[in-house]
Amino acid sequence: MAQIHNDKFGRPIVVVTGIGIVTSLGQGKAENWKKLTAGESGIHRITRFPIEGMRTTIAGTVDFLFDERVAAPNLSQKLATLAAEEAISEAGIGGNGDFPGPLFAAVPPVEIEWPERRQLAEQVTHRPMVYHDLLDAAATGKFRAWHERFLFGSVADALADRFGTRGQPISLSTACASGATAIQLGVEAIRRGECDVALALGTDGSVHPEALIRFSLLSALTTANDNPAEASRPFAKNRDGFVMAEGAAALVLESYEHARARGAKILAVLEGAGEMADNFHRTRSSPDAKPIIGCMRRALTDAGITPEDVDYINAHGTSTPENDRMEHVGLSGVFGEHLKNVPISSNKSMIGHTLTAAGAIEAAFSVLTILNSRIPPTINYNIPDPAIPLDVVPNVARDATVNRVISSSFGFGGQNVCLVVAGEPA
């Protein structure tokens, strides 16, 4: 193998040759990029289901794909399908349902939802009913298709059929870091020489009443319902929680050697990935930020670079008081004094927190940031938080030469993943 195709550690270089994005801003990377760099928000009042009694009544739902309510896995599948179609089309490989590599799919956990429970309950003739009665309703065979639909592997399996990916697809969850983990698994597989090309994606279409309420009960969501577009305020002093959102992104990952051999346009290089689990608390970061620092350092080490080599930070930046503060502590630990020289912005200020999909969507936006030499802003940054001084690219996009980005993702359950994305090798 020619030296040029390997990184400084002798591993195959992994490049991105296709990306696809769907968010509440719209479908396709062109529309998303245009709106993202214009500082537009995709956050709006929820109309999908009744919001009476809810503490939070806004979200970044994707409402333009279905006219009626569908189950969360149906929407997640549709979002992922659109993103993967766009990515594969751009990459120019593996179209027509014949993708020559594995699928790593970050998908939300699924379970039977309330409308389905209701239909089962309506089969029960006596009152009050107990949960076991639902099993008798299930055993009637009238709802047979729900079994497949609500399996954890269902969405990725349908995608494997649709795109003809190789082998058994991997469905994964590392909570809000899932999308980044999918990319990391693809990078590792290519480095191991298991495949020349891989499809990595993250998707989340699971804004439904119970999901919203569960996050509400954990006090994780903003309650700034009055002006939805101004509710997600990463790093601002008046941030008060995240906005649930939906979307998907897909990336075609490929060995540099393979991409060059077929003359593919190379969008970016996946230089490195790092992770470290936090064992402090189920929903909170260790106060010393050691796991956040450790995961970023591992990513930099894996890429063989130093903090001074980073031009821009695509933040996790959820807009919760805790996350943004801890992210600052972590970044300060890694970057030290240099941090003030590095612009950092949060896509979530505009698209909300797309949860399972976030890591993939933000990696895709990182690629576009490099390609377009333009940094998307952190909107709704009107009241700086003096405790976390950062150059957040406030409110307006900025033109800048960006050769290298780190994109961080942190999730409940102590999940921390950091990716290093760079421009094409000179």
Next chain:
Amino acid sequence: MHDAQRPGQRDVWITGIGLVSSLGEGLDAHWAALNAGAGPHVDAETFAPYVVHPLVKVNYDQQIPKKGDQRQMEAWQRIGTYAAGLALDSAGVAKNAEILGRTDMVVAAGGGERDFQVDAAILNDLLASNDWGRSLNERLLSDLRPTLSLAQLSNLLAGNISIVHGVTGSSRTFMGEESSGVDATRIAFSRIAAGQSEIGLVGGAYNAEREDMLLLYALNGLCMTGAFRPVLGTEPAPGIPSGSMGAFLVLESPEHATARGAKPIAKLSGVWSERARRSATGSVAEKVKSLISTAGTGPATVVYSGASGAAGATEAEGEALKASGLPVRVMANRIGHGFEAQFTALLGLAALSLSHGAAIPPVAGAPVEAPLEGALDRVIVTSVGHWRGEGAALVEKIG
């Protein structure tokens, strides 16, 4: 750890096993129960007409000392966290912060354990309500416990293992029923073989004593009902006899294990994960035949089959197993079927058997379970998902 080795260039050892099931807790209890020929421990009453293998009584305090931690988990997470602790103990790395801080964890998980009383109460209310959406919001806001949503998240089994046992090198959770167990093992194995990792913790847990999971499989008529019958017996696919279990393995490079003075229990020689297009007739049997052929049908080999009992998949696997001519042990006939946890449970039992140099004896009523003449050197573990995914692993005796 940045070398460009390809898979298979380094051996992968199993240096720790943590197992808890309906048969007992720990390796000795399982070995004794499997050799006693007493038959499976099943409960056909509690969830009648569904048959389950209930978990043996476990003192969770032994592996999850803080009651507060136990309260933050639902049963499947407690089972898994407990079994993970047993595996770390077995490998001799428990409480070793230096090693645990770089141990790579891959968990095969389901999730979503419901509060059945709450769900039923809400449904009773809603059925009488004339404003469904509003009533649902009100009831959920007042009735759901905040901690429940954490107990329902798939990746929180791994999260709890990090918190309780200090495993923090990395944490990944795979979902997707049986194949999540195969792929979790395959990724942990491949990373060590390729030099991307030195030590890993891989496994899963399943709580069969859950009406929401029985419901999911009952929708498609997949569960075993009535009295327990052996899988691949006179009735080849009698339905899935689900079984509660937690099963974790510590996988390690020989260099890493040797440096800390650890001995291998067995060698994990290969893990393969495939996906038949099941709409094509005969595709599953062909895939399983191919997997067994890849693993190799040499002498002193038995198959520990993960056949679930589900119609379709089970008959197809049975055909491939019969064609192999190898003696088979259908593990659902002993511990039931544990979906995400089944594959690592069978790997643990395979390694245990190899460490004793003997296969476990056949059960009655399953003609595919022929006796093994002579010593045991190799165990092929199969996983044919009840709905999707075909996988296998080869576990071999050391030396």
